[in-house]
Structure formats: C-alpha cells, structure tokens
Amino acid sequence: MAEVRTRIAPAPSGSIHVGNARTALYNWLFARHHGGVFVLRVEDTDAKRATEEAYAAVVEDLRWLGLTWDEGPEVGGPFGPYRQSERSGRYRAAVMQLLDSGHAYRCYCTPEELAERRQRALGEGRTPGYDGHCRHLSDADIARYEAEGRRWAVRFAVPPGRTIAFEDVVRGEIATPTERIPDFVIARADGSPTYVLAAGLDDALMNITHVIRGEDLIPATPRQLLLREALGITDRPVFAHLPLLVDGSGRPLSKRWGDVAVRAYRERGFVPEAMVNYLALLGWSYDDRTNIFSVQELIERFSLERVGRNPATFDVAKLEWLNQHYIKQMPPSRLAEQIRPFCIAAGLDAAGDEGRALLERVAPLLSERLKRLSDAPAMVAFLFRRMAPDERAAEALQGQGEYLGAAADALEGLERWDRADIEAALRALAERRGLKPRRAFQPIRAAITGTLVSPPLFESLEILGRDETLARLRAAAGQPVAAAGGKA
RNA sequence: GGCCCGGUAGUCUAGUUGGCCUAGGACGCCGCCCUCUCAAGGCGGAGAUCACGGGUUCGAAUCCCGUCCGGGCUACCA
16 A cells, blocks of 8 residues: 555634544544554635634644644645645636536526525425536526626536445445435635535545545545546545544534533543543444553554444543543653642642642642542642631531640651651550541541541641641641641 | 434443354442542442344344434535
C-alpha cells in the first residue's frame, strides 16, 4: 500500500464535539499505526460561524488530546493551503470544468420555488429531491431567466441508470442506484462550494487514502464518487463510516444532554489520557477483555476492522473510572501541577510558591481519591484556610471539648512532627481512654478539616503543621489559643 | 413518505466460516473483607428469554424470511 494519508476536517465552530474528537482520534490512530500522514484541514467555508476564536479552540482541543497533525494550518505541507477559505480558486476551477464538460448545469430555481415544489412533492407522497427542472433548459429559458436577473447555483447532473457502489471497511458494500440521488448543488449562487464538492475535491487533491468519518456522511459518499469520476479522478479512497455517538435515549449527542465539547471535559477535570482511552473504546475494541490502553498501545493495536457498527452511548461514569485510573498513575508532582489551576479557580491561595509546595505534599494523598482533578479543591481547602464545621462535623464535635484539648496536649510535646509520631501519640491517647479508632479520630478530623471526610488524618496533620493543628484543636476545644503561629 | 444504517444486561463490548456460549470481560450497582473518614485494593453477587416471530438444522446470538423499534440522509449545513 502506498503511504497512508488520513484527515480530520472540522468546521471551526468552537471547542470540538466529542464525536468529532473520536473521529479525529481514529484517523490519527490509523495514520500512526501505518506510519502515515495525518492531515488537519479546516472547513471554514461557512464564514458566519468560522471565527478566529473558534478556530483557535479547535487547534487547542486537538493539541490537548495529543492529536498532532503532520500537515495542516500552522505546520504547512505540500498540499496546502489547508483552510478551505483559502482554496476557493480550486473549487471554482472544478465547478467550471464540470460545467464545461456537461457534468453540471446552472440551476435558476429560487429557494422559494424549490421549497414550494418540495412541499408539493411531499404532500403527494413523492420523493422530495430536486426534480431536474433546470437540467435541460432551452436557450430561450436561459435568456429569460438571465433577463429576470436570476442568480444561479450549479447542480451536478447525476447520470441515470447506474449503481454507485463502494466497500465500506466497517459496513461492507453499500450500493446506491443513481435514481435515488437527485441532482445536488455543488456551488451556491454566491459561488461558494457545498460540502460535498469541497470535501470530496480536497480529499482527492490532498491524496487522502482513507476517509474515516461519521455515518451521517454515508449518503454523501456516492455523490463524491460521482464527482471524482466526472473530474477524471480515477483512484478512490477507502471509506470507513463510524457509528454515531448517542445519548442515553439513543439520540445524537446534543447540548441538551450534557457536555458535548471537549473543552468542557477538560474544564471539569478530565485528563487527556482518559479521554483518548475512553473515546477509543467507544466504537472500537481490541479483544474481549482489555480496557486500559496507553496511546502507544492504541497506535499498535488500532484497526478499522475492529470498529463496531452500532451507535455508542457516551457514558460519563466509565470515563470517570478511566480518569481516576490515569490520575492514580500520575507522578505526585505532576498531579500537584495539574490540580493547581483548579485550586486557584476555587479561590485557594495556591498560586505562589508556598501554595505550590503545599499541593506537592498533599498530592500523594489525593491520587487515589480523585475521580476528577476538579475534586481536589474541596479535599485540600482545609490546608489553606480554617473551615467552619459542616453539619455532621459539628455534631461529631458535640461534647468533645475536653477530649480535643487532651489531643492537643498529647501532640504538643512531640519531639518530631511526622506522620508516624502523630499517629502513635493519638493512638496512645485513644488507648488510654478506651476509644475505638473511629470514635477517637473523627472528632479530630472534624476539628481540623470541618468535615468527616478528608485525606488520611495523620498525614494531613503532618502537612498542616504543629502550630496550626494545635490551634485548631484548642479552638474546637473552646480553649484559649496560645499565640497560634499558623495561618488563619 | 422514500432510501440507507443499526438492535447481545443500565452502559461499552467479546462472540458472527453454526456446536468450546449452561453467552465472556469492563464500567456502574449491591454485599463482605481491609480500614482513622473517603477512596484505593481484595473477594463475592444480582443483572441478557442474544429486539420480536417464524423457518433451516441433530444443534443458531451466529444462516434465511417477516415484523417491530432506534438513528441517519432526504438543504444553495457540514
């Protein structure tokens, strides 16, 4: 096989949809697996939506996912430009060629006329596609339309009596009689190309060998094949149409259901490794048991043959499980860096060196407790500020004043302030009082963190520091606090 | 309406040259163990008449026919 070339061709309408992210991932994995080229082509022909910010968001998302492109905007390549807005000359030339060769014709029908005929066809139970009205206009008709000042679009003249077939890697053969393909628009009245023309032509011009895209584009495929043929392009790419991603009720993922933008997942504390792993599993499987794949493993194992055919439901719970897995694997120092922005956003003073150091120290306690990076602030807030006890903590503190004072006393004289000695002192105290560990430590946790759920207690106290620990215990005990040196 | 694609537990899926499937794995859920809380980890459990109905066959999730359900396309959107 010649060099494999795949592409992702997003419309820059902001942060990319997770469905497009999956399509991008499969294209990328396929290219990497075969040592081929992954192309990024921006379909920004719809000027209304294609803002620079939206474009930047697309680029940012792809980079975040790690889907580096070998050719495309910002990196260039031999088949550029890679933004369709800069390729209009090529589309125009193709349209002219098709017009000249009789493969396409001018259509003078107005949108109103089309809508009306369409309605009528629907009302009479007929197939609503274009009726070929302008396909064989007489010179007189044309002269009249021109005299009326009508604008024209260009339609492809679909040849009758043929069947266009192609072999879809995931679905097998798909054949379409040309009778079912109405003459479709390839250039709008303003001269701009439609998707079928632009995407199909660019795929050919850029030597894309494997077109991997959503199954919503299956009907576009025979049209693009027809276009290639009419343009004299003899080779054709391999097609693979991926099943759609749907929500819990089987509908395509939409804003109504929840987060559909990749950026939303990043902002909600998911890490790219988890996202990539999860997306890979959504429609593809390697065997009957493996769920965890590093990017390298995905590249080695990915194949279109093992892509499924049925639509997949996006399940945040499984994504979270993977996210937790990758967070657990992360070196603590990296985890500390990753959670820092979330802590800062939550209002914790984690921006400076002191805050950074604090996060470095708690990170090991967090790695097995975070489903999302965004869970971190709530768990570490007590290290940055004193917390008013919540309802359950307040309850646990009832009548514990004397005990908490004793705990403070037990800790005050420690020679070394480390986890092991803190634990030994508090366990000894519990022992003396005949308290079960749970009953002994929860009041202390409540006094220190303001809650009954926190990172492990002894480590937490070690990190908090002696002064602040004693101050909080004494405050909770109702005792005067002797010159607490900690932050409050 | 027409054409196309799909239908294994709540979810993702394995299995599709028919027998190794009394349908395997994972997430989630439930229980137990561990335990200073929460997690993590270990162990165990519930959960699928393989959409439904026929047929072929000694034998079907796997083959054939029909039905139902879901989705896509049917745009001068992509």
